[in-house]
Amino acid sequence: MKRENDMGMSGQNNVIEKMKKAAGAMRSDLTRIRRELHRHPELGMELPETHEIISRELRKIPGLQVYEHRAGGSGIIAVMRGGKGAGKTVLMRADIDALPIEEKTDRGYRSMNPGRMHACGHDGHAAWLIGAAKLLSLTREEWGGCIKFVFQPGEEIGKGADILIGEDKVLEDPPVDMAFAAHGWPSIESGRIGIARRCAFGCVGSFRVKITGQKGHASWPEQTVDPIAAANEIYQYIPAILARKIGGTASKVMSVTYMQAGDPKVRNIIPAACEFGGTMRAAKKETLEIMGRELKKETEAVCRVYGASWEVDVRTHGGAVENAPGLLEGVRNAAAEVLGREQVYIIEEDNLGGENFAEYSSRVPSVYMFIGIKPADQQEAPGLHSPQYRFDDQILAGAAGTFAAIGYYGCMGMLERA
Ligand SMILES: [Zn+2]
Ligand SMILES: [Zn+2]
Numbered sequence: 553m554k555r556e557n558d559m560g561m562s563g564q565n566n567v568i569e570k571m572k573k574a575a576g577a578m579r580s581d582l583t584r585i586r587r588e589l590h591r592h593p594e595l596g597m598e599l600p601e602t603h604e605i606i607s608r609e610l611r612k613i614p615g616l617q618v619y620e621h622r623a624g625g626s627g628i629i630a631v632m633r634g635g636k637g638a639g640k641t642v643l644m645r646a647d648i649d650a651l652p653i654e655e656k657t658d659r660g661y662r663s664m665n666p667g668r669m670h671a672c673g674h675d676g677h678a679a680w681l682i683g684a685a686k687l688l689s690l691t692r693e694e695w696g697g698c699i700k701f702v703f704q705p706g707e708e709i710g711k712g713a714d715i716l717i718g719e720d721k722v723l724e725d726p727p728v729d730m731a732f733a734a735h736g737w738p739s740i741e742s743g744r745i746g747i748a749r750r751c752a753f754g755c756v757g758s759f760r761v762k763i764t765g766q767k768g769h770a771s772w773p774e775q776t777v778d779p780i781a782a783a784n785e786i787y788q789y790i791p792a793i794l795a796r797k798i799g800g801t802a803s804k805v806m807s808v809t810y811m812q813a814g815d816p817k818v819r820n821i822i823p824a825a826c827e828f829g830g831t832m833r834a835a836k837k838e839t840l841e842i843m844g845r846e847l848k849k850e851t852e853a854v855c856r857v858y859g860a861s862w863e864v865d866v867r868t869h870g871g872a873v874e875n876a877p878g879l880l881e882g883v884r885n886a887a888a889e890v891l892g893r894e895q896v897y898i899i900e901e902d903n904l905g906g907e908n909f910a911e912y913s914s915r916v917p918s919v920y921m922f923i924g925i926k927p928a929d930q931q932e933a934p935g936l937h938s939p940q941y942r943f944d945d946q947i948l949a950g951a952a953g954t955f956a957a958i959g960y961y962g963c964m965g966m967l968e969r970a
Pocket of ligand 1: 672708936937
């Protein structure tokens with residue numbers, strides 16, 4: 553973003569001031585919307601009530617074209633064009649699905665759908681994006697370009713974005729120049745925003761190894777091919793894949809999350825098969841590929857020695873969410889203008905969680921932010937996907953203002969590093 557004296561910045565600051573003031577007045581309204589969504593959590597791609605609540609709120613906003621029933625039914629794309637004519641096209645995305653979790657809070661607005669809960673705070677994501685649309689509508693005559701507000705189902709199951717991009721062509725007509733999204737983050741204090749320097753979310757993969765040996769009596773192991781012994785050797789080798797096949801500076805993790813063999817009631821038989829599997833994450837796709845390849849090589853080598861047969865299934869579920877270096881400072885400045893300079897900071901470590909936003913960020917320059925939701929008077933907030941999870945409604949106005957400021961500067965071509 554350009555600073556004062558550059559293109560008459562005083563006028564632009566007025567726009568942000570106007571947004572901040574309006575955002576402050578919007579607090580109770582955004583809280584109402586967030587809590588209504590919270591009462592109606594729905595799963596995956598089928599979110600009829602969520603779709604209705606969000607569409608109803610969007611239809612109230614002047615200057616917004618609302619395209620309902622996208623992403624196969626429950627997604628919404630809302631488009632706003634600024635009054636100043638030409639400019640950039642900015643996409644802002646909120647995920648809107650909930651989780652198969654029974655809510656265990658005493659809130660008056662807790663989930664009305666048994667076994668379902670907004671335990672990842674996507675209700676808050678939808679509310680702050682509706683708020684941003686309202687703020688950009690209020691200031692529509694002050695900016696040019698186009699903003700696409702995308703409400704995406706299916707994030708928790710790794711779907712939604714692919715349909716919005718492939719079928720609904722959300723990145724086209726007009727072509728999107730840059731995309732933004734954020735997640736409410738329980739370890740960050742309310743009022744603060746963290747932005748990852750590089751990797752906001754990692755590439756996600758999973759693996760499954762099945763070893764088939766020769767079943768037999770445990771007293772004569774030499775007459776068997778023991779799949780547990782072979783699996784154990786492969787398991788032991790996993791730290792060596794990470795430490796000796798991949799450079800020390802690459803972010804990566806590989807965790808075995810299940811291992812199954814034999815029958816606890818039968819202690820004297822070496823079983824025929826052993827299977828284990830787990831998850832693998834890395835900041836770079838190439839790293840994930842090395843992990844999969846080395847696991848296959850090791851499995852093959854060990855099984856040959858033992859005389860066992862093997863099956864290895866390695867899958868990659870999604871790319872990384874990498875923040876665009878050229879947009880980082882601009883976004884930081886825009887957020888700082890709304891929240892205060894000391895409230896916005898850069899996170900140097902890579903985060904290896906997974907996010908379906910990778911579908912957008914792998915195609916257009918993007919920035920993903922972590923918005924604090926831990927009230928200042930609390931030592932610790934319940935984590936994401938916890939039955940006790942709680943979203944701090946106090947942050948909604950600031951988050952809406954931040955997205956609006958990013959949308960404004962983005963459209964005006966003032967976010968990119970000069
Ligand atoms: Zn989640
Ligand atoms: Zn989430």
